[in-house]
Amino acid sequence: MTKIKEIHMDNYTYLDNVFSFEGAVSVEENNEYCAPWRIDFKEKELFPVLKDKVGKFCSGVRLCFTTxxxxIALQMAEIDEDTLILDxxxxxxxxxxxxxxxxSPIALEGLREGTKQIEIWLTQNQTFKLKKLFINKGAKISKTLDYRKRWIHYGSSISQSNAATSPSKTWAAMTAQKLNLNLTNLGFSGECVFDPMVGMKMRDLEADYITLKLGINTYPGLQTERMFAPNVIGIIKSIRERHPYTPLAIISPIYCEAREIEKGACGLSLTEMRVSLEQIVNIFxxxxxxxxxxxxxxxxLNEESKQHLPDGLHPDADAQYIMSDNFTNKVFSRMAGTL
Structure with a gap:
């Protein structure tokens, strides 16, 4: 890695307005650092549970600029847990x-000369607290003008994809890359339980496609059979208030052998959830x-791929490729004709 002290550098913070965090819902900014959030930081107290951990994680978030x-070098204000892996x-x-x-400032190596768009995918299960961004003295930098169609996805840990080998190798990230989409991934590990505020936030964000992968986090009892369908209907109605015609896909749980027929504490099996979600879509x-x-x-992801579920529930790194291919061919192929 190039040591930035060997090169004269200019430095920038978020307040300089020369870079953005695509895929973030909001950005925390103070005198020490800037940090992307996947909930509204200024109203974080209105997002109980999410504000404490997963709302700060960066699945699908990218640091973007043109220069x-x-x-180029990045300096973090702090590292919360393990090593950050950035693509x-x-x-x-x-x-x-x-x-x-x-x-310590860490430099990007071997960048070519000339103007170029930089997109840095951030670690999917950690926070990112950037102190400064450095570029060689006299160089230009500005926000990237992003004209890609916007895709919002909501889901569980299966969507946050902690098992992916790197942040750009989650199934949602690879799907966005294939289809040239600007992704906002609201995959909240363990917490996809149809929070009304999440529905309202999706309603307020720009979107050309919206996908909701629902059900698996309700199985342990975080949702009840009585409230399952009403809360799904409620979150869809919230989204439709400002996205009445946006293609909206409702995806039921992937295969999980132990939960297919056995009812969870919520009173439903995955098989019953699939029936309920399809009925809700048919009502709309x-x-x-x-x-x-x-x-x-x-x-x-079906029973034929169960070898890619090492704990019986969470897809492994190889499954990310299977899910991305199927999401592209099964979900977006159906929605594409509506735009």
Missing amino acids: NAQY VFVEGAFNQQIKISDT KSYGDRNIFYISGLEI
Whole structure:
């Protein structure tokens, strides 16, 4: 790694307005650092549980800017847990991976000359507290103008994808790359239980596609059979207040052998959840919603792939590729004709 002290550098913070965090819902900014959040930081107390951990995790979040700098470095204010793994893309193509384990400035290596778009995928299960971004002195930097269609996804740990080998290798990230989409991944590990505030936030965000992968986190009893369907209906109605025609896909749970037939503490099995979610979609269709779709989670990952579920529940790194291919071919292929 190039030591930035060997090169004259300019430095920037979030307040300089020369870079953005795509895929973030909000950004925390203070005198020490800036940090992307996947909930509204200024109203974080309205997001109980999510504010304490997963709302700060960076699944799907990218640090983005355009620059002609050949030398770039990042300095963190602090590292919360393990080493940060960042995937660097230049002009849409993977360029390098960097690992950050302390607060010393870490440089990107071997960048070509000339103006280029930089997109850095952040670690999917950690916070990211950036102190400064450095570029070689005299170089230019500005926010990237992103004209890609916007995709919002809501789900569980299966969507946060902790088992992926790196942040750009989650199934949602790979799907976004294939389809050239600007992803906002609201995959909240253990906490996809149809929080009303999450529905309201999705309602307020720009979106060309919205997908909701629902059910698995309710199984242990975080939701009841009585409230399962009403809360799904409520979150869909919230979204439809400002996205009445946006393609909206409801995806039921992927395969999980132990939970397929056995009822959970919520009073439902995964098989029953799939029936309920399909019925809900059909109700919306009967009321005239032509842009809502139901996709069984078994079309995304089924029993034939159970060897990729090491704990019987969470897809491994190899399964990310299977899920991305199926999400592209089973979900987006159905929604694409509506735009």
